[in-house]
Amino acid sequence: GHVGRRLTSSAYGYPGVNATFDYAELPLTDVVVGGGTAGLAIASRLAETASVAVVEAGGFYDQDNSNLSVVPFYALTMPHIAPTPDYPRQPLFDWDLLSVPQTAAAGRTIHYAQAKTLGGCSAHNTLLYLRATRGAHKRWAEIAGDDTYKWDNSLPYFKRSCTLTPPNWEKRDTPNATFKYDPSAFSRGRGGPIQVSWSNWVDPSATWLAEALQSVGLRLSNIGFSSGILSGFSAWTPITVSPRYAERSASTAYLDEAIEDTDIMVYHHTQALKINFDASKKATSVLVSTQGAATEGLEYTLHATKEIILSAGVFHSPQLLMVSGVGPKTTLAHHKIPLVAHLPGVGANLHDPLLFPVSSALTPALPSAIGLVFSPDPAVQTSILHDYLADQAGPPTSPSKNCPPHLRTHLSPRTQNLLNTLPTDWPDVEYIAGAGPGAAAATGGGDGGTTTSSSSNVQTITAVVLNPFSRGTVSLASARMADPPVIDMAWLTDPADGEVAVAALRRAREVWNASVLADVKVGGGEIAPGEGVQSDAEVLGYIKKACVQIWHASSTVFGIRGLRVVDLSVLPFSPPTHPQGTVYALAEKIAEDIVRGR
Numbered sequence: 001g002h003v004g005r006r007l008t009s010s011a012y013g014y015p016g017v018n019a020t021f022d023y024a025e026l027p028l029t030d031v032v033v034g035g036g037t038a039g040l041a042i043a044s045r046l047a048e049t050a051s052v053a054v055v056e057a058g059g060f061y062d063q064d065n066s067n068l069s070v071v072p073f074y075a076l077t078m079p080h081i082a083p084t085p086d087y088p089r090q091p092l093f094d095w096d097l098l099s100v101p102q103t104a105a106a107g108r109t110i111h112y113a114q115a116k117t118l119g120g121c122s123a124h125n126t127l128l129y130l131r132a133t134r135g136a137h138k139r140w141a142e143i144a145g146d147d148t149y150k151w152d153n154s155l156p157y158f159k160r161s162c163t164l165t166p167p168n169w170e171k172r173d174t175p176n177a178t179f180k181y182d183p184s185a186f187s188r189g190r191g192g193p194i195q196v197s198w199s200n201w202v203d204p205s206a207t208w209l210a211e212a213l214q215s216v217g218l219r220l221s222n223i224g225f226s227s228g229i230l231s232g233f234s235a236w237t238p239i240t241v242s243p244r245y246a247e248r249s250a251s252t253a254y255l256d257e258a259i260e261d262t263d264i265m266v267y268h269h270t271q272a273l274k275i276n277f278d279a280s281k282k283a284t285s286v287l288v289s290t291q292g293a294a295t296e297g298l299e300y301t302l303h304a305t306k307e308i309i310l311s312a313g314v315f316h317s318p319q320l321l322m323v324s325g326v327g328p329k330t331t332l333a334h335h336k337i338p339l340v341a342h343l344p345g346v347g348a349n350l351h352d353p354l355l356f357p358v359s360s361a362l363t364p365a366l367p368s369a370i371g372l373v374f375s376p377d378p379a380v381q382t383s384i385l386h387d388y389l390a391d392q393a394g395p396p397t398s399p400s401k402n403c404p405p406h407l408r409t410h411l412s413p414r415t416q417n418l419l420n421t422l423p424t425d426w427p428d429v430e431y432i433a434g435a436g437p438g439a440a441a442a443t444g445g446g447d448g449g450t451t452t453s454s455s456s457n458v459q460t461i462t463a464v465v466l467n468p469f470s471r472g473t474v475s476l477a478s479a480r481m482a483d484p485p486v487i488d489m490a491w492l493t494d495p496a497d498g499e500v501a502v503a504a505l506r507r508a509r510e511v512w513n514a515s516v517l518a519d520v521k522v523g524g525g526e527i528a529p530g531e532g533v534q535s536d537a538e539v540l541g542y543i544k545k546a547c548v549q550i551w552h553a554s555s556t557v558f559g560i561r562g563l564r565v566v567d568l569s570v571l572p573f574s575p576p577t578h579p580q581g582t583v584y585a586l587a588e589k590i591a592e593d594i595v596r597g598r
């Protein structure tokens, strides 16, 4: 600790200086590589008792990505998250990662947005806050051989990471959009730095879709999706939002506290190039480089007396391991990288869930958030902006909403057997209802719905194949971190994923065809995939062309030992949920392990 006020600037490292230099030049005990979702959480917790540095390639999201990272509504309108190879580049904030052509998904090359910033993907995700199921946690504990991952044992880490603020019913102001949630899944009072609450606006079309879901047999969840249960649907899911100003709550909330309370040292705009090992193969230091736009970067080395923690995300963690000599020996030999440890699992086992849209048009009397925020009427836009700034209410506070059911009919015995290997409380498919993801693709935009081009009354039920059986890889193009990793999600290469996707699409159609929607649907029927798409082959053909990522890729470094990796890449499977809550809980758990010497 330190006496009196700490200057904020004291928390930022000077290039080339290998120490904390607030009050005393303490040698660094731990160096955390990657100041993203997991990285800032674990670094901040460790800094409570140790001298910790964070190395982050990016800068500050509120400056580098403007309001797009701050106002919840903009989450799905950020141009740079478009999955097409001609996406508008955002070099201050995005890693510019492109996949190899997806041979089983119409040969498409996908831009896979990953945030390069303090906060990482928590600074550009869709804010949805959910947790996985009890069964998924039990499976995780079994595979990891660590009972702490069981649901009841994990709950304290979830609670420690976030603080829940109840919904503001007055501002939500929609009588048939109330819901139940489970306050006991959160700390009473203040938990951790991440703020979890609800948007202060309800998309009117979502209330109709909620009725349609119930009419096809999906029940309204009376507990929400933070209590180890994911069946039923929830209107509406909490988001990582700070209720005071209705702004995004990212992992930088951890850093803000650590800057006040600890000697944490942040090296931003600094890319880790290589982890160095001593003769006993213990990781001891990290070679880093500043990233001057016009000048050559300055390279220097940060030494850690205790541990290096790698939190560079699902693509860069395996890349940095391999570039540093840890990975499959054939890959390393191919790039002439000296072998430190032959770990064939590094970069293998990539799980990447898929989504695709099923869209129709609703009456303009039920405008979507996109229709309102981007209304052609300036008076509507002004009044929406006023409500947001003055009252933290209205569509800008809302990113989206969702609802996952079970669905295992009409599948081949092989696919049913594969699904039966999963815990029984594990949903096969998730549906996210509302304008937003997929809507632009559905209307011919072909960009996965990430732009503002969607027509204001097109509504989409986005189907997510939660448990892909296809397995992708992360590999190397060269021995340098300056070159991006080679990413192959291998979408739809296992036929089971296509079968589940077709069934999911048919189920989404049942919802659209529910009689309760008859009066609010307009236009000539289904917009995407369209009435002409009927046979299984036609439906699968549509999915191959329309599917995009939900950015939940995981599981590329399962099996690593010796060097601590703490980010989504270490989960043994893709958790059947939106993963950021799990990433925060993981960071809290590993921080405790380290502090307790485990």
Ligand SMILES: Cc1cc2nc3c(=O)[nH]c(=O)nc-3n(C[C@H](O)[C@H](O)[C@H](O)COP(=O)(O)OP(=O)(O)OC[C@H]3O[C@@H](n4cnc5c(N)ncnc54)[C@H](O)[C@@H]3O)c2cc1C
Binding pocket: 033, 034, 035, 036, 037, 038, 039, 055, 056, 057, 058, 081, 113, 114, 115, 116, 117, 118, 119, 120, 121, 122, 124, 125, 126, 127, 128, 129, 130, 270, 271, 272, 273, 311, 312, 313, 314, 316, 317, 320, 481, 550, 551, 552, 553, 566, 567, 568, 569, 577, 578, 579, 580, 581, 583
């Ligand atoms: C568009 C989008 C929408 C999403 N929506 C949701 C959602 O609604 N709800 C949800 O729960 N999840 C969502 N997710 C997923 C979730 O945000 C991520 O799974 C999670 O944030 C990953 O955390 P992480 O710590 O593993 O990686 P990251 O947060 O990506 O952190 C990795 C960090 O390492 C840095 N880094 C990488 N390489 C280096 C290097 N060599 N040197 C220095 N720094 C480096 C990166 O810049 C980054 O800051 C979404 C993701 C995206 C991309």
